[in-house]
Amino acid sequence: MTPDDYCQQKAAASGSSFYYSFLFLPPDRRRAIMALYAFCREVDDVVDECQDPALASTKLAWWRQEVDRVAGGQPQHPVGQALQAAGKSFNLPAEQLLEIIDGMEMDLQQARYLDFKGLSLYCYRVASVVGLLAAEIFGFQDRQTLRYAHDLGMAFQLTNIIRDIGEDARRGRIYIPMDELKQFHVPAADILNGRYSDNFTALMQFQMERAERYYDQALAQLPAIDRKSQRPGLIMAAIYRTLLREIKAENYQVLHQRIALTPVRKLWIAWKTWAFA
Structure with missing residues (x-):
């Protein structure tokens, strides 16, 4: 091989x-x-x-x-x-490959984040740095594309956190910042024990809206000259935003299950985005 x-x-x-x-x-x-x-x-x-x-x-x-x-x-x-x-x-x-490892190592050092500032560093290392490297591989002419890649990486990781909240909790990890749990009156024990509530739904809606803002911000920063070369990122954005809509349609029932799109649906979204982006 x-x-x-x-x-x-x-x-x-x-x-x-x-x-x-x-x-x-x-x-x-x-x-x-x-x-x-x-x-x-x-x-x-x-x-x-x-x-x-x-x-x-x-x-x-x-x-x-x-x-x-x-x-x-x-x-x-x-x-x-x-x-x-x-x-x-x-x-x-x-240096950037090592920074990705730095992000993974954060999971060995902490299982909670006090606020979004701390979580942002984690998201940057495990996702935005990957986005920056991917942008280099896809090719770009305008350096503004790197700002797009950074924010798109943030959006992807925030989507992962929403999708995987139950799975992460079973590993003892909660990525949603502690101050936001407090703001929405959701005890950490509810996350760890898979307990749903109206407060949990409101918390997840807040998380989804932030992820959507990062998608909007990223796409607004992508220069027209690099749009075709960066189509793989646009495909991912289309797939992940569809996933977010599915999670919302399921009323954020993510503590006991991992909501996902079928491979056929992902392939359809990928082809459609590649053809028309």
Whole structure:
């Protein structure tokens, strides 16, 4: 199996909506974004699947060394090898790859966020940095596109937090800021124990409206000259905003289930967005 095959399988097996946005890219850009996505999956899986925080920290330290080996031309892992190949054509700074690992490591250090300022740093590291790297791979002419990529990454991560709130709670994590739980009179115990209430619904509506503002802000900042090259991000935005509407239609019943779109629906949205964006 080649490094590219490994990354392709890693991306496809995840079932992520991101996978559908990559399918329409030219081969060189598709290989590069698959490598970046596989890297994110590898380091995220370390945190989500490793029960021992000390072991997870050790594994993340190994990935930090692998990023250094990628920069030095001697990667060991198939994902590292694919990233090295991608780096010959696209600007993928080691500093930004390391910052993604910094974000994953935050999950080993804290399970709560006092306010949105603290959560924003986490979202920046695990999502906006990925968006900035992806923008480099997709290609752009106007640097304003990087502001779009930053805000779109924030919107994606806020959507993930809404979608995964129950799943995260079962891991002992609550990403919704503590001051907002207090503002809406939702005890953390309600999240952890899967208890719904009118206050919880109002809290989730607040979270969704903030995510929507980031989508609106991002799309307003995308220069017309880069719209076609950045279509994968527009596909993701279309899929994720459809998901948000589904969650709202289900009255934010996200504590006991993971609401998702079917693969066929994602593919339809991806094709339609690519054709008409």
